[in-house]
Amino acid sequence: MQQNMKHQPFVLTCDECVLKVQSIFRGLTRDDLEELSSKRGCSIYKKGDIVYREGSYLNGSYVINTGIIKIFKTGIEGREQIIRFGKRGDIIGFRSILSNEPACTSAKVMEDAVLCYLSTETLLSLLKSNFNFSLEVLQQSCKELREANTFITDIAQKTVRERLAEVLILLKNQFDVDNDKVLQINLTREEIANIVGTATESVIRLLSEFKNENLIDLHGRKIKILDDTRLNRIANMMD
Amino acid sequence: MQQNMKHQPFVLTCDECVLKVQSIFRGLTRDDLEELSSKRGCSIYKKGDIVYREGSYLNGSYVINTGIIKIFKTGIEGREQIIRFGKRGDIIGFRSILSNEPACTSAKVMEDAVLCYLSTETLLSLLKSNFNFSLEVLQQSCKELREANTFITDIAQKTVRERLAEVLILLKNQFDVDNDKVLQINLTREEIANIVGTATESVIRLLSEFKNENLIDLHGRKIKILDDTRLNRIANMMD
DNA sequence: CGTGTGATTGACGCCTGTCAACGTCTGTGG
DNA sequence: CCACAGACGTTGACAGGCGTCAATCACACG
Secondary structure, eight states, rough: HHHHHHEEOOOOTTTTTTTTHHHHTTOOOHHHHHHHHHOOEEEEETTOOEEETOOOOOOOEEEEEEEEEEEEEEEEGGEEEEEEEETTOOEESSHHHHTOOSSEEEEEEEEEEEEEHHHHHHHHHHHOOOOHHHHHHHHHHHHHHHHHHHHHHHHSSOOOOHHHHHHHHHHHHOBBBTTOBBBOOOOOOOHHHHTTTHHHHHHHHHHHHHTTTSEEEEEEEEEOOOOOOOHHHHHTTOO | HEEEEEETOOOOOTTOOOOHSTTTTOOOOHHHHHHHHOOEEEEEEEEEEEEEEETOSEEEEEEEEEEEEEEEOOOOGEEEEEEEEEOTTOOEEEHHHHSOOSSSEEEEEEEEEEEEEEHHHHHHHHHHHHHHHHHHHHHHHHHHHHHHHHHHHHHHHHHHHHHHHHHHHHHHHHHOOTTBBBBBBOHHHHHHHHHHHHHHHHHHHHHHHHHTTEEEEETTTTEEEEOOHHHHHHTTTTO
């Protein structure tokens, strides 16, 4: 039943779409936008839906209009490693297209999403015809690269405690907190562990430690950040 | 004395340069090459030279003609984490240029190198005027991204033993072995540790283990690969 | 021959992963 | 309304992988 509702397409011209000002599309001309409007698809995804799966050959990329997408790799014995989250304005799945390889990650919907679909053809022609767009894509890929490099160094050198503190800070920066300082993203303990790169039990224990030290407050999945300064210090943030 | 010899420029037109067929430049037209010839610099670097340092604002990128460059980040207490190696045909330092940020890594010469220097201006105008070039750069950045993602997952989930085996395989694929199956790259134990993300002593102990198990043979820094099949199995390689 | 860098080995202990048991909550079906 | 299953969270016990420290060796070089 709900399966039939999946990926439901709906109508929205690119011209009226918010993406034109706040995304990778921001450099497009009005002409480009009009042409794009006829070529791209736009679909609704529900929490839990898989956008694409590691190992697949993709036929296109997706630009996130709303929602949050989890990008992860599946490692030893099916354990997932969360690489990053995609949110409004990000383009996902382009790596596989550009290098003509199967996707090296899977993408799963964390919060209901609307994705704009660009076929390989459309993507390439946009890249070719519009230098600004091509620069935007290049820049996003460079940004991901920087974050990946930092993450590699952290995971190789920091303790789990340091990394967990760092992840909390990063989540705060990326998804912000509400008026009550509560992190605006809903993650299971296991998912947090899969970002940090550790066992679920370790996350649970360290979160309680942080709570005892009055760094955070916990109510189920709600994590309230009480003391970013000390968290930062624990995280040993370099930049 | 030797300082004065550093980065010695020399003459080589792009037209006669091997880079035109085996590098990121392979898509350039004859016209592009001629124009490029007048704009780019070409310098000799010696082993140990720093090409650029983390935190610097770069004024251009480098394309590697010959030599091997180590790309690394400096983490906790100055410990370096080797992110990757650059060799012939690779472009390095472009991330910082394109995103207008200080370099997030340092680059150090491992084996005497000849680097072709492209100013930011030249790089951008090449990107703008030549779609093939722009695609090459995008593809290299995507390749780095895939490798980084895989590495994150490995370092987060695998044991040191597994990672060391994997690194040996990767080094073999990247730098090849001579007729005697000896790895064609000279690394200190500490450098190997800084790739794997572990302590020098752990690398030493595990290398001896591998030797005892007849997986490799050791003579100083020469590492002979005796049994890739079993190394691969230990590495738990997924792809 | 002294100095310095890198390699090796041993001892030690803690961080962290694994296993197991149990608690909690939600939704489902009888 | 209760029983049950299943997903998630929590806690404790335990062992061992791996990092740290220290001492020694090997080798190159001025």
